[in-house]
Amino acid sequence: MKMNRRTLAATLAAVSMAAMLPGTALAQKKIVLGFSQVGAESEWRTANTESIKSAAKDAGIELKFSDAQQKQENQIKAIRAFIAQKVDVIAFSPVVASGWDTVLKEAKAAKIPVVLTDRAVDSKDTSLYVTFMGSDFTEEGRKAGRWLVEKMKDTKGDVNIVELQGTVGSAPAIDRKKGFEEVIKADPRFKIIRSQTGDFTRAKGKEVMEAFLKAEGKKINVLYAHNDDMAIGAIQAIEEAGLKPAKDITIISIDAVKGAFEAMIAGKLNVSVECSPLLGPQLMTAVKDIMAGKPVQKRIVTEEGIFPMEVAAKEFPKRKY
Numbered sequence: 001m002k003m004n005r006r007t008l009a010a011t012l013a014a015v016s017m018a019a020m021l022p023g024t025a026l027a028q029k030k031i032v033l034g035f036s037q038v039g040a041e042s043e044w045r046t047a048n049t050e051s052i053k054s055a056a057k058d059a060g061i062e063l064k065f066s067d068a069q070q071k072q073e074n075q076i077k078a079i080r081a082f083i084a085q086k087v088d089v090i091a092f093s094p095v096v097a098s099g100w101d102t103v104l105k106e107a108k109a110a111k112i113p114v115v116l117t118d119r120a121v122d123s124k125d126t127s128l129y130v131t132f133m134g135s136d137f138t139e140e141g142r143k144a145g146r147w148l149v150e151k152m153k154d155t156k157g158d159v160n161i162v163e164l165q166g167t168v169g170s171a172p173a174i175d176r177k178k179g180f181e182e183v184i185k186a187d188p189r190f191k192i193i194r195s196q197t198g199d200f201t202r203a204k205g206k207e208v209m210e211a212f213l214k215a216e217g218k219k220i221n222v223l224y225a226h227n228d229d230m231a232i233g234a235i236q237a238i239e240e241a242g243l244k245p246a247k248d249i250t251i252i253s254i255d256a257v258k259g260a261f262e263a264m265i266a267g268k269l270n271v272s273v274e275c276s277p278l279l280g281p282q283l284m285t286a287v288k289d290i291m292a293g294k295p296v297q298k299r300i301v302t303e304e305g306i307f308p309m310e311v312a313a314k315e316f317p318k319r320k321y
């Protein structure tokens with residue numbers, strides 16, 4: 001039966017309308033994204049989770065979300081579950097940099113593309129993931145170091161620094177330490193006299209700072225914390241020791257979350273280096289591009305600034321996390 005032009009056009013229109021109707025056999029199948037999150041250890045992480053969930057909703061992507069409570073074995077289990085559920089794409093923020101090759105090879109064998117967000121993995125085989133989107137943590141450490149060198153340029157004598165490191169083995173902890181030391185090593189006055197992990201949490205940051213104060217007391221000139229949550233915990237310890245945070249001890253931290261702005265406005269924190277958690281929209285764009293067969297950059301770096309306490313009050317109303 002020969003369809004005339006008018007009938008053909010009407011038929012095509014009807015079929016494409018049917019494809020838009022939800023629930024019909026022709027309805028566009030929703031992209032399913034499996035996401036394994038580090039945990040809920042900090043204000044930064046909470047903002048990151050919120051960004052991912054709201055961006056998935058806005059993008060019409062079905063999100064299967066799992067919280068690993070900062071345990072690598074839980075992330076590996078979640079990734080295996082996503083593979084078994086045959087999701088379209090897997091994304092995750094690796095709690096630590098090592099130990100991912102086996103499970104990433106399983107995802108590759110199942111032909112499920114993987115996106116790294118926030119933190120990197122140290123796998124030599126970069127074919128195991130499509131892209132890594134997140135901050136340059138080494139540069140964040142350099143920014144912290146450069147701010148301190150500038151602040152101390154007119155002081156005489158040693159600058160004794162205590163360091164609260166992030167989660168042991170995590171990319172931010174490794175790289176923020178590396179970048180900071182790269183800058184301060186140019187001047188022998190700068191000495192890191194104590195360095196220990198506070199696991200990115202307020203509670204641990206306070207506990208370790210208490211130990212630093214007990215061991216070194218008034219010898220401490222500077223605290224360098226790898227994130228604001230540990231710095232905020234340390235501020236409590238400094239006050240309980242009868243010292244003035246940001247005056248008796250200069251405090252530098254990273255993330256620039258709301259709590260950091262509140263501490264700077266209260267005059268208790270000197271500076272916070274920005275590390276944006278708002279990766280949700282970029283992640284959903286990458287997921288859609290992957291599903292559409294479009295090329296995706298191997299490395300997507302988030303642009304970030306630095307906020308000294310002097311600008312905190314002016315900047316705070318503009319902050320999005």
Ligand code: GZL
Nearest residue numbers: 041042044118172200227255
């Ligand atoms: C950095 C992120 C870090 C934050 C911490 O991108 O991985 O983890 O700096 C968070 O606050 O816990």
